[in-house]
Amino acid sequence: MALVKKGSRGITVDGARYRWTVRRKMTYDQGQGWVPFTFAVEHAEGTGSVLVVRLPCEHPRSWMGGRSMAVRPVLVSLAVRTALTRGWMPLRPGSAFRLELAERELPGDTVWFTADC
Template identity: 65%
Template sequence: MSLVKKGSRRIAVGETLYRWTVRKRPTYCQGNGWTPLTFAVEHYEQQGSVLVVSLPCVHPRSWLLGRSTTVRPALVASAIRTALDSGWTPLQPGPAFRLSLKEEELPEGTAWFTATI
């Protein structure tokens, strides 16, 4: 599995480049608030295992009211470091590595808002 290049953003963590993306429109389950906001990360140049990060909030474009946040580069970099410490090997092929972050694991200064359409 690999990410689509169009619409993805580049981020450097240490000396390594990664590509990351967030779904612009929520899935049906995200729209109903049944599943959390997620984003995906992969190595920038080589295909390997994809990191899928779940956050403790709803998608910003959820159809129901709920607490959400904006996925910013600081949050992505923090999640990458946590995943690497937890055993994610981005250059090894294999299934997606799933990481569920709790609110206390988010970077300091993460802003919350109420998601509405």
């Protein structure tokens, strides 16, 4: 599974190039607040497994108006480093590697906001 290049952003983490993206349209389950906010990362070569990161919040456009955050490069680089230490091999083909970040693992400067319903 490869990420769509349109709308993805590049990032370099510890000398390796990656691309990351946030789904533009939330799913129905995300809108209801049943499924956490996620984003995906892959190696720039796009030949290996994709990293899917689950965050401890709702999608910013959720209809429930719960707490959310913006996905910033500092969060993406933290997720990549964490996934690598937990066994993600971005150049090896295979199924998606799932990483769930707890609130205590987020960067200290994370800005939380509540969506307006």
